[in-house]
Amino acid sequence: MFSTYARALRATNKFSSSLARYESTLVIAEHNNETLLPITCNTLTAATKVGGDVTLLVAGTKCEAVAQNACKAKGVSKVLLADSDAFKGFTAESLTPLILKLCGEHKFTHVLAGASAFGKALLPRVAAKLDVSPVSDIIGIKAPDTFVRAIYAGNAIQTIKSKDNVKVVSVRGTSFELLPLEGGSAKCENVPTGDYTANQVEYIKQELSKSDRPELTSAKVVISGGRGMKSGENFKLLYTLADKLNAAVGASRAAVDAGFVPNDLQVGQTGKIVAPNLYIAVGISGAIQHLAGMKDSKTIVAINKDPEAPIFQVADYGLVADLFKAVPELTEKL
Amino acid sequence: MARVLVGVKRVIDYAVKIRVKPDKTGVVTDGIKHSMNPFDEIAIEEAVRMKEKKIAQEVIAVSCGPSQSQDTIRTALAMGADRGIHVEISGPEYQTLQPIHISKILAKLAQQEKADLVILGKQAIDDDNNQTAQMTAGVLDWPSGTFCSKIENKSGELTITREIDGGLETIKMKAPAVLSADLRLNEPRYATLPNIMKAKKKPIKKMTPKDLGVDVTPRIEVLSVEDPPVRQAGAIIPDVDTLITKLKEGGHV
Numbered sequence: 079m080f081s082t083y084a085r086a087l088r089a090t091n092k093f094s095s096s097l098a099r100y101e102s103t104l105v106i107a108e109h110n111n112e113t114l115l116p117i118t119c120n121t122l123t124a125a126t127k128v129g130g131d132v133t134l135l136v137a138g139t140k141c142e143a144v145a146q147n148a149c150k151a152k153g154v155s156k157v158l159l160a161d162s163d164a165f166k167g168f169t170a171e172s173l174t175p176l177i178l179k180l181c182g183e184h185k186f187t188h189v190l191a192g193a194s195a196f197g198k199a200l201l202p203r204v205a206a207k208l209d210v211s212p213v214s215d216i217i218g219i220k221a222p223d224t225f226v227r228a229i230y231a232g233n234a235i236q237t238i239k240s241k242d243n244v245k246v247v248s249v250r251g252t253s254f255e256l257l258p259l260e261g262g263s264a265k266c267e268n269v270p271t272g273d274y275t276a277n278q279v280e281y282i283k284q285e286l287s288k289s290d291r292p293e294l295t296s297a298k299v300v301i302s303g304g305r306g307m308k309s310g311e312n313f314k315l316l317y318t319l320a321d322k323l324n325a326a327v328g329a330s331r332a333a334v335d336a337g338f339v340p341n342d343l344q345v346g347q348t349g350k351i352v353a354p355n356l357y358i359a360v361g362i363s364g365a366i367q368h369l370a371g372m373k374d375s376k377t378i379v380a381i382n383k384d385p386e387a388p389i390f391q392v393a394d395y396g397l398v399a400d401l402f403k404a405v406p407e408l409t410e411k412l
Numbered sequence: 413m414a415r416v417l418v419g420v421k422r423v424i425d426y427a428v429k430i431r432v433k434p435d436k437t438g439v440v441t442d443g444i445k446h447s448m449n450p451f452d453e454i455a456i457e458e459a460v461r462m463k464e465k466k467i468a469q470e471v472i473a474v475s476c477g478p479s480q481s482q483d484t485i486r487t488a489l490a491m492g493a494d495r496g497i498h499v500e501i502s503g504p505e506y507q508t509l510q511p512i513h514i515s516k517i518l519a520k521l522a523q524q525e526k527a528d529l530v531i532l533g534k535q536a537i538d539d540d541n542n543q544t545a546q547m548t549a550g551v552l553d554w555p556s557g558t559f560c561s562k563i564e565n566k567s568g569e570l571t572i573t574r575e576i577d578g579g580l581e582t583i584k585m586k587a588p589a590v591l592s593a594d595l596r597l598n599e600p601r602y603a604t605l606p607n608i609m610k611a612k613k614k615p616i617k618k619m620t621p622k623d624l625g626v627d628v629t630p631r632i633e634v635l636s637v638e639d640p641p642v643r644q645a646g647a648i649i650p651d652v653d654t655l656i657t658k659l660k661e662g663g664h665v
Contacts, residue, residue: 202550206515210512214543397652
């Protein structure tokens with residue numbers, strides 16, 4: 079009898095140790111209450127690389143359609159829907175208690191979100207509450223606890239091992255493929271929303287730049303202008319070329335600071351990270367901080383009249399020419 | 413009137429081309445030019461402007477790191493901060509210091525100094541983490557205004573414009589709060605020579621994480637630091653026609 083007991087005990091031990099190794103990831107969906115943003119699909123791919131179960135949390139206001147659509151994502155085992163007015167503006171203050179509650183109930187080993195303005199604002203707060211050290215903007219996953227990320231504006235690549243029991247990780251969208259929103263059949267579960275209204279902060283409004291062009295971070299072709307554009311007016315040259323190539327338009331910090339274009343177009347260490355198939359840098363010298371945002375592009379073209387400009391050191395094709403002649407000529411001949 | 417705590421970090425100067433150590437443990441920092449993290453300059457500038465508008469009563473600059481961090485605090489004092497706190501951490505402990513540790517230190521100091529606002533840069537240009545402000549707010553249970561490009565403060569009610577991916581967002585909150593400065597919040601001033609001289613007389617309090625009861629045991633182990641893959645050298649092409657040919661060959665057009 080005693081031996082049976084011991085055997086059962088051993089079996090339980092074995093079971094619990096295998097449970098401890100079992101990964102279970104919560105991905106926080108970024109969406110606009112109508113549709114999932116592409117970076118969520120990149121993040122889901124990263125989540126499948128961690129291994130184990132992937133659960134997607136869709137929290138928002140009247141966002142059931144987003145959750146239903148997300149159920150089709152391949153490799154997602156469950157979609158949690160938290161629909162409440164409390165999540166208006168997707169503030170970190172309202173979402174954090176919800177995520178903490180879910181972490182408590184489901185014992186997730188990983189919490190992931192895209193390294194966008196949304197993910198960057200939210201995840202470190204969650205990590206602080208869990209008393210774990212978060213990992214930002216990963217570009218690779220070597221093991222469930224081992225991640226690769228860029229430091230010093232992309233001039234060094236760091237491999238780090240997290241020792242915390244929950245890994246809170248933001249994911250660089252351009253480093254992971256988009257997970258297709260088809261072929262899956264996850265169950266959608268409503269999460270009791272409780273009282274998550276954050277009294278500390280009040281969402282007022284958003285002013286989004288409207289554009290018919292593709293979104294900068296997910297565009298296949300990006301054309302960026304720098305100080306060499308000389309004025310905001312002249313950016314029209316790039317818009318015309320962009321329309322021909324179905325490209326998004328970006329900018330260097332110099333162009334944003336000079337007021338040529340709004341700051342949400344900034345590509346670089348402190349702006350957006352892009353990795354399109356084709357990146358055309360026009361009138362951009364190629365400072366370290368700008369290169370950090372675009373040097374993983376597949377093909378880089380630089381148009382600059384200064385043959386010494388550092389951009390030529392990373393460009394696959396460099397054209398030393400006056401952009402005011404070269405860009406219209408390129409537009410015309412394409 | 414508010415008391416403002418500003419975190420400042422000493423980092424390798426933004427214009428320096430960094431070198432990875434041959435043993436892959438990190439980057440070369442010895443004998444390399446360091447300066448204040450550019451986002452922290454913006455944070456200090458904002459706090460000093462609040463003081464000039466008589467919204468803030470006192471600006472305290474805090475830096476965590478080795479003894480050289482005092483230079484960074486002096487720079488903040490020369491820009492107009494009133495006093496400094498240096499939380500000394502050096503050697504191996506400094507090598508493994510993470511935003512989680514800094515945020516706990518800042519939270520403790522914010523409470524001890526009865527600060528109403530904590531302003532930090534949105535990210536340090538060395539580790540590029542973008543975590544400390546959010547985590548400090550989490551530890552304190554204060555609201556956070558991240559990536560601020562405009563801060564309006566009317567008797568403790570803050571109206572904040574944030575830089576988000578698609579444009580700008582406005583939120584409101586009440587102090588106490590933690591804010592993080594984005595590039596376009598302001599244009600930091602240069603410290604003038606007379607102010608640099610005056611800053612030498614301003615007090616800097618020295619402390620250790622232990623004094624504040626903060627455990628700095630590393631939560632993350634750095635396995636390696638390596639050079640990024642090098643791009644193959646490209647070619648200078650003579651004219652637009654050649655460019656179009658190349659783009660066609662590459663299947664881009």
